[in-house]
Amino acid sequence: MTEELIRFSHVGFDYGDVTALDDVTFSIARGQTIALTGPNGSGKSTALRIINGLEFPAEGEYRFDGVQVDAKAMADQQFAKRLHQRVGYIFQNADTQLFCPSVREEVAFGPRQMGLSEEEVERRTRDMLQLLDIEQLEERAPYRLSGGEKRRVALACIISMNPEVLVLDEPQNGLDEDAQAWLTGFLRAMAEAGKTIVVTTHHRDIVAALDAHEIHLDKFHHIDKA
Amino acid sequence: MHIPENYLSPATCGVFGAAMVPVWVHCVRKVKATVPREKVASLGVFAAFSFLLMMFNIPLPGGTTGHAVGGTLIAILFGPEAACLAVSVALFIQAFLFGDGGVLALGANCFNMAFVLPFVGYAVYRLFRDHAPAAWGDRVGAAVGSYVGINIAALCTAIEFGVQPLLFSDASGQALYCPYPLAVSIPAMTIPHLLVAGVVEAIATVAIYSFVKKVAPDYICDPNYQGAVAERASSLKPVAVLIAVLAVLTPLGLLAQGTAWGEWGADEIAQVATGGQTLGYTPIGLEGGWSLEAVLPDYSLAGLPDAVGYVLSAVIGIALLVIVFKLIAGLAANRARPPRASKA
Amino acid sequence: MEEKPQSPGVPTWLLQPEMYSPPHDRERFLRANRRKLAGILSNLKLQRGGLGSDCLASPLDRLLARVNPAFRLLGLIATIVCVSISGNMLFAWTAFAVFLVMLALKPAALIVDILEPCFAACLFTALIMLPAAFFGQSSALVRVTLKVLISVGLVLQLSRGVAHNEFVAGLAAYHIPGIVIFILDMALKYIVLLGDVASGALEALMLRSVGRNDDKSGASSGIMGVTFLKAHDYADEMYEAMECRGFTGEYAVAARRRFSGADGTYLALIVLEVLFLLFTEGVFL
Numbered sequence: 055m056t057e058e059l060i061r062f063s064h065v066g067f068d069y070g071d072v073t074a075l076d077d078v079t080f081s082i083a084r085g086q087t088i089a090l091t092g093p094n095g096s097g098k099s100t101a102l103r104i105i106n107g108l109e110f111p112a113e114g115e116y117r118f119d120g121v122q123v124d125a126k127a128m129a130d131q132q133f134a135k136r137l138h139q140r141v142g143y144i145f146q147n148a149d150t151q152l153f154c155p156s157v158r159e160e161v162a163f164g165p166r167q168m169g170l171s172e173e174e175v176e177r178r179t180r181d182m183l184q185l186l187d188i189e190q191l192e193e194r195a196p197y198r199l200s201g202g203e204k205r206r207v208a209l210a211c212i213i214s215m216n217p218e219v220l221v222l223d224e225p226q227n228g229l230d231e232d233a234q235a236w237l238t239g240f241l242r243a244m245a246e247a248g249k250t251i252v253v254t255t256h257h258r259d260i261v262a263a264l265d266a267h268e269i270h271l272d273k274f275h276h277i278d279k280a
Numbered sequence: 281m282h283i284p285e286n287y288l289s290p291a292t293c294g295v296f297g298a299a300m301v302p303v304w305v306h307c308v309r310k311v312k313a314t315v316p317r318e319k320v321a322s323l324g325v326f327a328a329f330s331f332l333l334m335m336f337n338i339p340l341p342g343g344t345t346g347h348a349v350g351g352t353l354i355a356i357l358f359g360p361e362a363a364c365l366a367v368s369v370a371l372f373i374q375a376f377l378f379g380d381g382g383v384l385a386l387g388a389n390c391f392n393m394a395f396v397l398p399f400v401g402y403a404v405y406r407l408f409r410d411h412a413p414a415a416w417g418d419r420v421g422a423a424v425g426s427y428v429g430i431n432i433a434a435l436c437t438a439i440e441f442g443v444q445p446l447l448f449s450d451a452s453g454q455a456l457y458c459p460y461p462l463a464v465s466i467p468a469m470t471i472p473h474l475l476v477a478g479v480v481e482a483i484a485t486v487a488i489y490s491f492v493k494k495v496a497p498d499y500i501c502d503p504n505y506q507g508a509v510a511e512r513a514s515s516l517k518p519v520a521v522l523i524a525v526l527a528v529l530t531p532l533g534l535l536a537q538g539t540a541w542g543e544w545g546a547d548e549i550a551q552v553a554t555g556g557q558t559l560g561y562t563p564i565g566l567e568g569g570w571s572l573e574a575v576l577p578d579y580s581l582a583g584l585p586d587a588v589g590y591v592l593s594a595v596i597g598i599a600l601l602v603i604v605f606k607l608i609a610g611l612a613a614n615r616a617r618p619p620r621a622s623k624a
Numbered sequence: 625m626e627e628k629p630q631s632p633g634v635p636t637w638l639l640q641p642e643m644y645s646p647p648h649d650r651e652r653f654l655r656a657n658r659r660k661l662a663g664i665l666s667n668l669k670l671q672r673g674g675l676g677s678d679c680l681a682s683p684l685d686r687l688l689a690r691v692n693p694a695f696r697l698l699g700l701i702a703t704i705v706c707v708s709i710s711g712n713m714l715f716a717w718t719a720f721a722v723f724l725v726m727l728a729l730k731p732a733a734l735i736v737d738i739l740e741p742c743f744a745a746c747l748f749t750a751l752i753m754l755p756a757a758f759f760g761q762s763s764a765l766v767r768v769t770l771k772v773l774i775s776v777g778l779v780l781q782l783s784r785g786v787a788h789n790e791f792v793a794g795l796a797a798y799h800i801p802g803i804v805i806f807i808l809d810m811a812l813k814y815i816v817l818l819g820d821v822a823s824g825a826l827e828a829l830m831l832r833s834v835g836r837n838d839d840k841s842g843a844s845s846g847i848m849g850v851t852f853l854k855a856h857d858y859a860d861e862m863y864e865a866m867e868c869r870g871f872t873g874e875y876a877v878a879a880r881r882r883f884s885g886a887d888g889t890y891l892a893l894i895v896l897e898v899l900f901l902l903f904t905e906g907v908f909l
Contacts, residue, residue: 108827135646139834149854150824153846155494167835168644181635195495197853215834216642247634284745285775286768290708308803322859324810328818329855331811333848335660336822339653339840357852369811376791377783378664379741379776383704445761450711457768459753459761487845492852499856592714592721599724603735610732 059084059119059219059250060105066113067100074100077114080269084218087241087251089261092271098254099146101271102221105252106143107134139168142217146224148204152196157188157207160196164215182210186240201228209240219250226257238263281349281430281437281477282374283389285382287458288440289448296440297387303395304368307361314359323362327369330354334370338484346480349393351433352401352426353485357492358501360402367394388440392433401429418493419486426485427478431470434477438462438469649836653844658826665819668812671788682729685785690886693786693794699894700782704775706897712904713767719774726781738780745776788812814858821854822847 060082067075075097082088090098103109104116110124118137121127128134145151154160161182165175183189186206191199196207205225213220220241226234241264245251253260261268311323333350340346355363368390374380381389408421442462445455460468492499671679680686688696707719727735749772753765786794792808825847837843902908 106831108831131651132646132648135834136644138831139642139644139646143831145824145828147824150821150850151828153825153829153843153850155491155846155849164832164834167833167837169647169835178635178637181637185634197495197850211832213638215832216638216640218641243634247639284749284772285704286708286771290705322810322862324807325814325818325855325859325862327807327811328814329852331815332661332818332822332851335664336844336848337653337657337660338844345653365807369807372808373811373815376779377668377788379745379779379783382775383701383779384708453760454763455756455761456711457764459756459764459768483841484845484848487842488849488852491845491849495849496853496856499853501856592717595721596717596724599721599728602728603724603739606728606732606735610736 057084058082060252061117062101062104062111062114063117064114065101065104065111065116067097067104067109067111075104075111075271078271079114082250082252085245085248085250087245087264087266088253089264089266089268090252090254090271091256091258091261091268093256096271098271099223102143102223102252102254105219105221106141107137139164139215140217141219141221142212142215144205144208144212144220144222144225146227148201148208149197151208152204152211155195156193157196157199157210158183158192160207161210161214164211168215178214182214185213186210202230202233205229205233205237213244217249219252220244221252223254224256225253226255226260234260281389281393281434281473282371282381283385283392283437283440285385287382287444288385288388289444289457290384291448292440292444292457293382293384293387295387296391300368300387300390300395303364303391307364310361311359311365323365324369326354326358326362326366327373330363330366331370331373333484334374338480340476340480340483346477348477348481348484349397349430349433350481350484350488351393351397352405352422352429352481353488355398355402356405356422356425356485356489356500360398362501363398363402364394367398388437392436392440396436397429397433399429400432401425404428419490422489423482423486427482430481431473431478434469434473435466438466441465441469644834646834647836651830651833651837651840653840654826654830654833657844658823658830661819661823661826665816665823668788668816668819671784679734679784681731681734682726684726684729687886688785688890690884691890692797692881692884692887693790694797695887695890695894696782696786697791697794699890700778702894703778703897706901707771707774710901710904712906713770715901715904716767716770716774718900720770723774723777723781727777734784738777738784741780742773742777746773810862814855817858818851818855822851825850 058081062078062080065075065078066073078097078101090101092098100109104111104123105118107123107128110116110128116123118141121133123137128137152160154163158179162175162179165178170178183192186209188203188206188210191203191207196204199207205228222241225237225241229237238260241251241253245264251264251266253264253266255261260266330350333348333353336347337345338348349367351363351367354366357363358366371381371386371389371394375383375386375389402425405418405421405425408424409418411417412420439462441458441460442465444458445461448456450456458465680689703719707716710716727738730738746769750765750769753768756762756764783791789809789812792805792812795808796802796805829843829847833843
């Protein structure tokens, strides 16, 4: 199944006087692994924020699964919530992503929101703690964990909602070599499980390690490197 | 709870501003004594936190939302003196940079929210923390303390409002500032605070305090946290004395000024001759628009020609037109351009 | 470096698409807070060390920019006191006319920026004063509302016309202790930094609020809790950074500006204003 899940058509965006994206067009198919590369300031993070529905294109359009995502669409709370459940976003800075007093509550937050039964919430939490290898951190406060641990907790609390797409903003930042290796392995496992993965990075080696298709942004324009 | 401009007379504002000076001095001294010199500057960070807390909209179970002041919370986390300074700075920034809360009323606002609220709240919190079982004493203390603190502060605000018509009216009985007497201002302020704002304050205080206590109890910087009860009681004394003195002096101070204002108003009215229309006074029952004479004063005072009135209204009218046209043009330009990115 | 994942098998629920239909739950406070925070942050970020591009478009504003911010502060307070004291509405309406003229010369975006909080304050005041009209205190409605409009408008005009750091430095002219100036300056800086933290946490909450949140106050407290923890960390870091930069306990404020012609003119205007007030109050008759 290779239908188009994410489509940017001539998307433009600016922050006041500063252009972030200019006439960017690309599409991402279901199940693909994409590496969004480009130098600092090329608009990679902005593209991610648009994919998540946190910002809307000033020009052009963004379609998710065929439906245009803009201010009007996102004004519908149910549509917005469904988008946020389907597209999981891992912040570049895990510090602000976590806001619960314990790791267990953090991971359980999403499934609980979804109205799953307590047993199901418990099961998913357990599974995530195991999958991310953070069982020993269950009662710890996320705020006080190390950078690598926070990243794992962030992954756990997003994936517990079973999103279709995983969007990660420079996930390798601050990780040592072993942790980076673990991360690429983990993302490949997620890709094998059918998830669509979008990663921004300015490390070229992650592109190969993930066997990803590269979309390159240079001075806010997109240059596709097939 | 922020008192806007012109609800309190400048005299009242002056009294409370003057009253806050010894409070601030006391707080700066206490903070300097208990905290390393360099860290005193970090009060700026805590002031920033206080500012953000005040602008946050907090939902209550049931659907209503409200704003917390957080004075008691900050007192619990940093000590009441540091809280006083942090909240004062936050109020200053709100007043001068955002127009939130009157500039002249800053003294009164600080008195209510930076002095009464945190000190009363903290005293109640300590009562519970020191005498109730450790398992829940501090959290219940935080809830009750913040609830009591904000309601006492609301009462003070109500009294400040309520005495205005008493002391500052013109000769015809029209209030120059807040027109509501105590009989109206007290229930009007205290009931919403007892029912809604106090609850928001209590919930926010307990929830944030519990979060911090669970995640990082060592982050609580109250200098009295480990201190003995006796020591705390003695440092509360000067504060209590201060409050007592203020309570006695303030009405006296206001009364002394009050007569002067009242008389001034009477002189003014005595000079206005025509039509029975007095200064800026919209007659009762005037619906559907003003007549120019009713809102613009009579210009026959000091023999000024009517031209002055016309020039003034012309200037106001033209300026208004320019503003309206600019706004419309701006709107039209926005529509013509491609839609700007907007936040969700 | 292994190619295979080092984690145990992927759970089955992860392999299936999530058939999820979100329930109805109003989460307005998240968006409202986010918008409000973004507004405050963008204003502060823009003006901390300089003025936004719009702020000096009007010739009058450019003239005013030549005046020492300390004097402009004095002018602001003097005007607010005069407006507040004034019994004769002539003074208030004249002040209103001057305010409107100053506003009319500004670009549209700046006008909106100033008028929005002004109108909010006026509406609020008018609503509060309305009942007073029914028991014989009707003048309060016009009088106080107009004065509120002028006062808030003038404060905002000054706030948009002076860079925040210059404004704070201007306070030094009033012999306010250097440490207070320093604290104020730090507060402005950290409102931005902590605001970014709170903003990020709000977004994180928004992105994970995919259903029904039965503990909204708990979640928003988590945000402020995280912000507090960050505040504490920042305070510690600042202390260390100051030590590394050779801080010795003195809070020095930048050298005072020299008295200029623009300053003199401005002060003369303040005097004229006070005289005008006294005139309208009948002191000279």
